[in-house]
Amino acid sequence: MATNPAKVPDISIAEEPGILKQPKAVWAVFFACIIAFMGLGLVDPILPAIAEQLDANPSEVTLLFTSYNAVMAVAMLITGVITSRIGMKRTLLSGIVIIALFSGLGGLSNGIWELVFLRGGWGLGNALFVATALTAIVTLSTSGNAKAIILYEAAIGLGISVGPLIGGSLGAIIWRGPFFGVAVLMVIAFLGLIILMPKTNAGQVTKKKTSLSDPFRALKHRSLLVLGIAAALYNFGFFTLLAYSPFVLGLGEHGLGFVFLGWGILLALTSVFMAPKLQQWFGTVMSMCTMLFVFSLVLLAMGIWTSTQWVVIATVIFAGALLGNINTLITTAVMNASPVERSTASAAYSFLRFLGGAIAPFLAGKLSEIYNPRIPFLVGGGIVFLSVVFILLNHGHIRHVDKAEGH
Structure with a gap:
């Protein structure tokens, strides 16, 4: 596994020029990605408001992220099966329709458990869209695979950065506003893909059908398994920050919107401009481990100074720079x-x-209820640190990643 076969060429971020020279289909998916990931940030500033309005505790409200991610995780296993049978364009459109439907219904819900269930449906739509969008951008891009990945991560960053600002503004009016806002935005994304993404390029069905067992067989490759487990440990810290920090920041909807706007802007900028330089200078694995280690320290700082508002605000925003690189x-x-x-x-x-x-x-919500508000951040930081240890212990299985990129 030291080298990849010809059908899957290696990726190096810094090699291919012309990231802005893309066909219309790529820009259509890029635009839809921004709107889709607005949905993630749009809800974040209203988490405390949802807890208050629906008489729910933090562990119940954070289930909005748990149901969303759990359904996404399982649904990811079937995205290839669906895409290989109905094509990328139809899969993307199906995901958008499901997101719009469940987010709209979420705005009409009157109980926390109903909302948790609907967020799970939202996760199904997001799984179909997100997995296929990455594949579509990488497949259709004319500037090289590495630049296509940067474009995809930039769309995520832009969506996550703008989402909280819009969510805070709509949430200050009524907590249901951001859910209806997502539904409207996804309708716009749907129209954009219909108009700009041509059938001949993106709607065709692949000749080779993917089976449900293919992702599990792929995990037999130790390198992919190592990176997947490391990403699971990293995402534990990511969603501890994203889902739980609004409860300790002590800010209203507008304030939370601006904090996560800064977080998202740094995430977008570093994913596009800083990550390529880090990879070029130090290699992917070393850069990844360094950023993960610093992120674990940030979560540790949040756990130590949880009651100091300006420290939590500063660390949340700074974390965006680390997360953009890591992603x-x-x-x-x-x-x-x-x-x-x-x-x-x-x-x-x-x-x-x-x-x-x-x-x-x-788990973050439960730990805060059982112990104190500091514990979720301390646990999150510890688990992110474990991802660094895990990568270093298994470095022999992924060292070819840097060799493939010329390091």
């Missing part, structure tokens, strides 16, 4: 990790990483 570096490493088809590798990897994102939110 791009891990995604690039996964695409180089094994000789399986990229869509299958993405499905297997996403299944593992979203399992971490499913466990963390609920």
